[in-house]
Amino acid sequence: MTSASISFAGKTGKAGKKNDRYSAKNGYRKSSKTPWGNPIVYFFSLILVAICVVPVLYIIFGGFRTNAQITNNPAGLPDPWQVQNYIDVIQNAGFWGELVNSLIVAICTMVGVVVLGIMVSFVIARYHFKGSKAMYALFTAGLMFPMTVAITPLYLMIRNLGMANSLLGIILPQIAFGLPQTIVILVPFLQSIPLELEEACLLDGCSRLGFFWRMVIPLAMPGVATCGILQFVGSWNSYMLPLFVLSQENKYTLPLGVQMFSSQHSVDTARVLAFTSLAMLPALIFFTIFQKKIVGGLTGAVKG
């Protein structure tokens, strides 16, 4: 690695960036102007990508192999390709039940956190009253209490409330623990909505709540989308709380299902891999789709 070559790559990089800014002003970006990078850049990028993606691909490809293939040649590719494992998993009622449970929990958590979060953030950001700072401090302090430190008493509480073994027993705590993060992202966002907008709204005869409903919610969409994605993925992947709260198999979410399936079928490696790859697919798809949504939402935002 010579510093000269890197320095060259650096220069083209900066030039490209400048170009980009210029073209953005004109509203045009020519993709043909994006330069091909230095081979060294590609080499190292590919190493990083390979490190990140190969283990995931191993899981997906492993599902297309037979157990014999995996035992004889653990690092090989499917030869011939087998779809039977995936078909078995798709026909497995347990998988669909767990998928539905995970979806219910993730969607309810996401909606709950976002709705409650934006309401309380609006109060903290745009109302002037004595307790507002204390309220903000209360929620931001919550960032220092991860669920791990509260899990034991939390579980006892959920059990005493009769919510053990119910999805509600996961959704409510997840909403509560998701609130600090959401509020901390949304409050600065809502504060950056200019006062003039609020005044204009009031002059036009809007109430505070009308302003909230007609202006704040649409303007906050990018922030809301970001929070929503973080909550959805977080809930989809959460393991500790369901592990404590859910003990009946028909209530299991996917992470618990994956663990149960892999311990029940520990000899049937190929099918475990197929199950695992199908379980991670929804979160990956959701993340990819909604990444674009955030950007779409940003186009509608007003200059802060």
Add this chain to the structure above:
Amino acid sequence: MPPKKLGFVRTRINDVRSAMSATNRIAVVPDARLRHNDKEANMKTTKTSKQSSGKGRNRLEILVLSAPAIILFVGFVILPIILGAYYGLYQWKGFGSPSTNGKFVGLQNYIIALKDPNFQAAIGHPLLIMIGSLVIQGPLAVLFALLLNQKFKGRALIRTLIFVPYVVSEVIVGTGWSLLLQKTGAVNQILTSIGLPAVDWLANPKIAIWTLLLIISWKYIGFAVILMLAGLQSIPEELYEAARVDGAGFWQMQKNITLPLLAPTLRIWAFLSMIGSLQLFDLVYIVWGNYVSTTAGVSTMATYMVREGRGAGNYGYGSAVALIIFVISLIIALTYQKFVLNRDLDGALTDGKAKKKFGFKKFKNESSNTQVAASEAVLAASEGEEK
């Protein structure tokens, strides 16, 4: 989407991002009071112009909008922690109330836990992981972010792909890696095929903790890179141009411009990473299981808590351990904040009085910065996706 819109999108993201960080900074400096006065003035005008909407209605709105969130938060976050501190004083199996069905033992639970060599080991492992992740992931993430900050074809795809391990759940990561790293697994097969000896990655107590560090670094390096990329993009281009005019080389520029200006991002990333390491549970529990993790030398405070608390049915003891974890995390977080994080604010808080007054607030604002940084990372990833 037509190219026209894409360019616009990019500038919008940058606008919003700078607006977000700007307001965040404003919230820390005493200027915030100015803003408040502004607001107050505005409130007065609205009050005089609209006498009908009195204080009562305002209060009702505040109550209706904030009550559900506060009730949930206090009920499910604050209350359990307080209850945990109370349960921790009892020897109690979790049925009925601790005062009737349990036995009051005072601080005995805490003493037992701190004297237990298993728990001492379980405190040591996460600390080792914490330092290891900082040392391994930090430099690598900065280097890769520098690499990916250049404009070249396929960059967007690369940025999306390195985010994949972060989105995949720890359970799946654990399942996948435990198969890959088996004695007769794929990794050992590759090693032997190139003439290296096979390694007992998971069961050997001398190696297991490094294996864990490897898996953790794998899962979170993409997140670190994206965070650093977001930080790099906020460094003004003019600085590099000026340096180039002065004849600075590439590495000189990185050392004198990039690193100092990336420092806030680095500190925030380090904070997130540290808190994450201390709470480590899912991966260890999945890959090693609760009992093997102790013999393999990878047990963490959280796995110890689950094993001795819920696993053994000793809820009083488990709650005491939880409180110890909380205190350890808090001490580390506050120490870090005191000696490292508040450097970022030295410029912002010039008068000493304000500094003292905002002493604790600062930390909160810092943690809010970390959260914004996390959301920025998502935005950055999405930005990459679009290009």
